[in-house]
Amino acid sequence: MALDAYQKRKERQLLKLLLPALIPLLVLTIYPALYAVYLSMTNEALTGVAAARPRFVGAANYFRLFSDTRFWNSLFVTFVFVAGSAIIGQFVLGFISAMALRRKVVGSSIFGAAILLPNAAPEVVAGFMWISMLAGGDHATLSKIMIALGLPWADWLQTFPLFMVTMVNTWRGIGTAMILLTAGLSAVPSEVYEAARMDGANPRQMFFRITLPLMAPTIFLYMLISTVSTISVFGLVYALTRGGPGNATEVISVYIYNQSFTTFQLGYGAAGAVVALLISLTLGIGYVRSLKVSV
Amino acid sequence: MAGVPIRRARAYNFLAYVTLVLISIFCLLPFVWMALASLDTNAQLFLKWPDAWTFDNYIRVFATENGVRWFANSLFTVLSATILVIIISGLGGYALSRSKAWWKQPFLYAILLIRVLPSTALLVPLYKILLTFNNGIGALVRPVAGENYRTIMHVFGFIDGYLGLIVVLATGQLPLALWIMKVFFDGVPKDYEEAAILDGATLVQRIRRVLIPLALPGLAAAGLFSFMSAWGDFLLPLILLSSPELQTLPIGLFRAFLRINEIDYGLLAAIATIYLIPAVIAFSFARRFLVQTFSGGVKG
Numbered sequence: 001m002a003l004d005a006y007q008k009r010k011e012r013q014l015l016k017l018l019l020p021a022l023i024p025l026l027v028l029t030i031y032p033a034l035y036a037v038y039l040s041m042t043n044e045a046l047t048g049v050a051a052a053r054p055r056f057v058g059a060a061n062y063f064r065l066f067s068d069t070r071f072w073n074s075l076f077v078t079f080v081f082v083a084g085s086a087i088i089g090q091f092v093l094g095f096i097s098a099m100a101l102r103r104k105v106v107g108s109s110i111f112g113a114a115i116l117l118p119n120a121a122p123e124v125v126a127g128f129m130w131i132s133m134l135a136g137g138d139h140a141t142l143s144k145i146m147i148a149l150g151l152p153w154a155d156w157l158q159t160f161p162l163f164m165v166t167m168v169n170t171w172r173g174i175g176t177a178m179i180l181l182t183a184g185l186s187a188v189p190s191e192v193y194e195a196a197r198m199d200g201a202n203p204r205q206m207f208f209r210i211t212l213p214l215m216a217p218t219i220f221l222y223m224l225i226s227t228v229s230t231i232s233v234f235g236l237v238y239a240l241t242r243g244g245p246g247n248a249t250e251v252i253s254v255y256i257y258n259q260s261f262t263t264f265q266l267g268y269g270a271a272g273a274v275v276a277l278l279i280s281l282t283l284g285i286g287y288v289r290s291l292k293v294s295v
Numbered sequence: 296m297a298g299v300p301i302r303r304a305r306a307y308n309f310l311a312y313v314t315l316v317l318i319s320i321f322c323l324l325p326f327v328w329m330a331l332a333s334l335d336t337n338a339q340l341f342l343k344w345p346d347a348w349t350f351d352n353y354i355r356v357f358a359t360e361n362g363v364r365w366f367a368n369s370l371f372t373v374l375s376a377t378i379l380v381i382i383i384s385g386l387g388g389y390a391l392s393r394s395k396a397w398w399k400q401p402f403l404y405a406i407l408l409i410r411v412l413p414s415t416a417l418l419v420p421l422y423k424i425l426l427t428f429n430n431g432i433g434a435l436v437r438p439v440a441g442e443n444y445r446t447i448m449h450v451f452g453f454i455d456g457y458l459g460l461i462v463v464l465a466t467g468q469l470p471l472a473l474w475i476m477k478v479f480f481d482g483v484p485k486d487y488e489e490a491a492i493l494d495g496a497t498l499v500q501r502i503r504r505v506l507i508p509l510a511l512p513g514l515a516a517a518g519l520f521s522f523m524s525a526w527g528d529f530l531l532p533l534i535l536l537s538s539p540e541l542q543t544l545p546i547g548l549f550r551a552f553l554r555i556n557e558i559d560y561g562l563l564a565a566i567a568t569i570y571l572i573p574a575v576i577a578f579s580f581a582r583r584f585l586v587q588t589f590s591g592g593v594k595g
Contacts, residue, residue: 007395013498014390018402021387021473024466028421029409035420097318100311114319117326120578122527124545125567128552129325132332132340132560141328141342171322179585203307232413235529239549253415260419261534273416284411288404 033277039270046264054267061271071272073247074255078231081166081251086226089170091219094177098185101178116175127239130168131157134240157241161248165237169230177222184218185211217290224287231280252276333568338561352565362566364540365547369570372457372532372543373525376464380472380521381514383465388476388513389506393485403477406470414467414530421463422454422534429453449541460535464528468521475520475584479513519581526574544570 040061044054065071097115101108118126133141134156143153156164188211196206212219234253237243243250243258250258256276260269324342332338333352335345356362391399429452440447453459487509491501507514529545536542542550548566552558 011394011396014394015396015398017386017390018394020383021469022402024383024462025406025409025469027424028463028466029412029417030405032417032420032424033412035424036416039420039423093318096314100314103308103311105308105312105315108315111315111319115315115322116578116582117575118322120523120575121326121571122545122574123529124549125329125571125574126325128548128563128567129329131552132328132342133325136340139339139341141324144341171325174318174322176585179582203303228411232411232415234413234415235527235545239529253413256415257418257530266419270419273419276413276416280411280413280416281408284408287411288407291407 036270036273036277039267040274042267044267044270046266057267061268064268065271065275070247070250071255074250074252074272077162077248077250078252080162081169081233081237081249082227082230084163084166085169085173086230087223089166090173090177090226091222093170093174095181097174097178098181101182102185112178115178118172119175121172123233123235124239126168126172126236130164130171130240134164134168158245161241161245165240165249168240169233169236172236173226173230177226180222181215181218184215184222187218188214221287221290224283224290228280228283228287231276231283329564329567329571332560332564335561338559338564340558340560352561353569355562356565356569359562361539361542361547362569365542365544365566366569368457368541369526369543369545370573372460372464373522375457375461376468376525377518377522379461379465380468381518384469384472384476384517385507385510385514386502387469387473388517389480389502389510391473391477392480392483403474406473410470418530418534425453425459425463425535429456429459449538454535455537455541457541460531463531463535464525465521467528467531468524471524472517472521475517476510476513479510479516483509516581516584519577519584523574523577523581526577 041056041058042054043057043060097111101112105111121129137143137155138147138153140153140156142156146153154160192210192214193206196210201209232253233251234257237249237251237254238257241249243254247255252272253276256269256272259265259272263269328342331342331345334348334350335343336349336351337346338352356366391403429448432451432453433448436447436451437444449456451458453462483506487505488501491505496504527545529549532543532546533549536546544566548563548570551563551566
């Protein structure tokens with residue numbers, strides 16, 4: 001009994017230590033998420049009649065949202081952006097880099113550092129540097145390179161905006177993919193390769209029959225994390241194009257921002273936010289499950 | 296017979312080398328432009344060799360008052376947020392590691408899910424909550440402050456004030472930091488604490504004398520990741536700060552390159568380089584913890 005009382009006192013002390021973390025998380029993340037759900041059912045706005053007296057409008061914002069082509073466009077743009085950069089671009093280039101670095105080439109640590117450097121660049125710096133690469137028609141660095149190689153140039157951010165934004169986000173994430181996949185590769189026991197080599201397997205067979213299947217859990221985890229984090233990318237796209245030209249690069253986070261802070265329709269913007277929250281939460285639950293965290 | 300595999304291995308090595316060179320060029324080229332432009336007397340939008348080398352751009356960042364202010368504001372808010380995160384996540388991570396209570400598991404799952412919420416989606420409600428706090432503080436400050444009201448609100452305000460930005464920045468880093476510290480303390484044996492308890496140490500003594508020295512590597516990792524993420528954050532200062540004297544580096548840089556006609560590429564490249572350097576330094580230290588953050592936290 002005495003031990004029980006001691007245990008209870010100890011747990012109370014521990015809860016007190018957790019309170020400074022619990023309170024800001026409740027007030028500044030959980031509550032805003034719930035509040036977004038409420039806001040999405042009102043016609044709250046910063047300007048106009050609704051600003052003075054917001055009303056409860058039920059699901060009206062959602063009906064409007066689902067008939068808004070600009071919203072569907074933003075979902076489509078987000079899908080292309082995530083699939084193109086997180087799932088294809090970063091993964092393929094990161095995997096190639098990880099495989100190449102395993103061959104112990106000269107200067108591998110320098111290559112590793114170079115590939116990781118874009119990860120360290122803040123979003124706005126990345127946007128600024130890539131404006132130099134892509135903007136300005138024949139003055140852009142990429143255009144100059146193309147001209148030097150005798151290839152055609154373009155006004156990259158005007159002609160291929162979504163492709164370019166996706167490429168820049170790919171650039172930012174190759175390093176993370178490389179690091180995570182390197183860890184996965186080194187977890188594959190070398191005896192398996194030895195055995196396969198004994199049986200006369202060629203490198204291609206070894207890649208598709210051994211490396212890829214054994215890496216599957218790592219790859220799956222990587223895809224989930226990068227998908228979730230790419231959905232919330234805002235600063236990079238906003239700094240490069242602000243969603244334009246037109247709505248060609250308006251990913252969901254830029255769409256929500258534009259609805260809320262340039263057209264000031266807070267209730268309507270919140271409906272878009274709730275959809276984004278639900279998509280992220282669904283993927284997040286998958287992430288938590290696949291981690292199989294023992295807590 | 297043995298020549299074929301060796302030749303093939305050489306071919307693969309060559310292929311690996313070419314691939315790495317190409318990917319590295321892709322990764323480095325934008326940085327090369329920025330570094331060269333920041334040292335060029337006549338910097339242009341495109342990559343070119345400097346007309347003449349100069350440090351003038353960097354000197355101008357610090358000579359023109361704005362650059363210094365942006366840097367100081369960024370450093371102050373981000374460091375304050377980082378320190379806050381280190382303290383709160385150190386205490387909370389310890390509690391999460393040692394507790395056996397019912398709330399432990401739901402709490403840990405919940406903070407993993409909080410990590411995936413896109414911050415743009417929380418922005419409007421967050422802004423309204425901060426506005427309420429701000430009005431509350433304003434009502435307290437106004438009667439006593441007199442003509443210093445605006446200055447005081449720039450420090451303690453939740454909208455267009457340092458305090459609001461610091462608290463929100465810190466909260467955003469808490470989920471990862473708590474996980475890092477929880478996993479770290481899981482790896483610290485309880486024997487030390489139990490010995491201290493037997494010696495009659497109180498909780499505060501145990502934290503100060505035993506746990507903080509043991510937790511330093513974990514706290515360093517949590518601090519590094521918080522610093523990097525808060526340093527790179529663009530959305531929060533964009534929304535929460537409007538006064539020119541409160542602007543931080545990302546906003547200053549963003550606003551400056553929107554004025555596309557009167558743009559001074561050398562100066563901007565210098566600001567961007569100054570903004571980049573602390574991030575790169577923090578990243579180079581944090582690199583070895585990178586893998587663990589994906590799978591939950593850092594082992595002790």
